[in-house]
Amino acid sequence: MAAHNGKPLIIVGNGEIASMAYEYFVHDSVYEPVGFAIGRDYISSETFEGLPLVDLAEVEAVFPPGKVTAFVAIGDSQLNRIRAHHYAMMKSKGYALASYVSSRAFVWHNVQIGENCFILEGNTLQAFVVIGNNVTLWSGNHIGHRSMIEDHVFITSQVVISGFCTVGRNSFIGVNAAVANNVAIAQDNYIGMSASITASTEPNLIYQGNPAEPRKIPATRFCRVKGG
Ligand SMILES: CC(C)(COP(=O)(O)OP(=O)(O)OC[C@H]1O[C@@H](n2cnc3c(N)ncnc32)[C@H](O)[C@@H]1OP(=O)(O)O)[C@@H](O)C(=O)NCCC(=O)NCCS
Structure with a gap:
């Protein structure tokens, strides 16, 4: 090389x-x-x-x-x-995996970020936030103090996750969604754009609307997960 x-x-x-x-x-x-x-x-x-x-x-x-x-x-x-x-x-295969964190993101000194994360401009990560592995935070999200984003999550843009929240593994959050403080988004959730989530959610569901309601179809089927 x-x-x-x-x-x-x-x-x-x-x-x-x-x-x-x-x-x-x-x-x-x-x-x-x-x-x-x-x-x-x-x-x-x-x-x-x-x-x-x-x-x-x-x-x-x-x-x-x-x-x-x-x-x-x-x-x-x-x-x-x-x-x-x-x-x-x-x-x-034995590779070390890099994370990208934009120089234009605000990341408090004690935030933990895993590997293979992609954190773009305008994200705010407040004190004691924990970001797992393989997480994408597209541009301009707010991740409130002491919240945790688990592995393989994709958060799009202009999403507000308030303080003391959890976002479960594999979940997707659409643009402009809002999550109230102390809420746990379960794993395998698909949160639609502009959804307003005021209470903790159940796994493998799609939530949309304000206040957000679950749809009947499982998120894994909606997203065509093989075997899901
Ligand atoms: C939630 C979502 C997946 C629904 O997609 P869909 O099933 O194709 O939705 P449809 O267009 O068939 O709409 C189904 C119904 O839900 C409503 N609806 C769709 N999305 C909605 C949303 N985000 N909030 C509220 N209602 C919504 C529609 O108005 C429609 O209602 P009706 O049956 O009374 O007419 C989609 O709207 C969404 O939010 N996608 C995420 C977009 C995004 O953030 N992209 C980021 C790109 S990086």
Whole structure:
């Protein structure tokens, strides 16, 4: 591998999220993307963003885990299961996983952030917030004091999570939703845009409206989770 100025980074994905990850890592991190990887079935060109695009089955041979850090740049499809699957795969291959935290996010000194997180501009993370692994916080969310976001969650934009809340693993929260203090969003929830959540929720449901009500269809079926 050629010499690099930043810490070399392999990005998993070749869609819009991967393109955004490339932008943010190049312009606002200590990492330097050196290539992309995705399953063979999704490869239609040899390069992506001008860098080599390699088959995930062969990624270790081209970009060895001891020399390159990885970042899985995949969205919320199948209620975050595709991203969770690739996150686990890269860990099992022995890669260290980077998190991106925008220099334009407000992150209090005692906030904990796991690996493979993607935290964009304008997010506010208040004191004692805990962010798990493989969490995406798109732009401009408020995560209130002492709240916890569990693994594989995707929070879109302009969402308010008040203090002392929990967001359960795999859940998705649509734009402009509001969550009252001391509320636990269960795992596998799909919270619709502008939903107003005033009480804790049940697992695997879609909530929408103000005040939010659950729909009858399970969130995993709505999101076409395989086996869900
Ligand atoms: C909740 C959601 C998934 C529903 O999608 P859907 O099932 O395709 O919804 P439909 O358009 O078929 O609407 C079904 C009904 O729910 C209502 N509805 C849909 N979304 C709603 C929402 N967010 N809040 C309140 N009511 C909603 C519709 O008005 C419709 O009501 P009706 O049956 O009385 O006409 C979708 O509206 C949503 O919020 N998606 C998230 C968008 C988002 O945040 N994207 C972020 C991109 S990064």
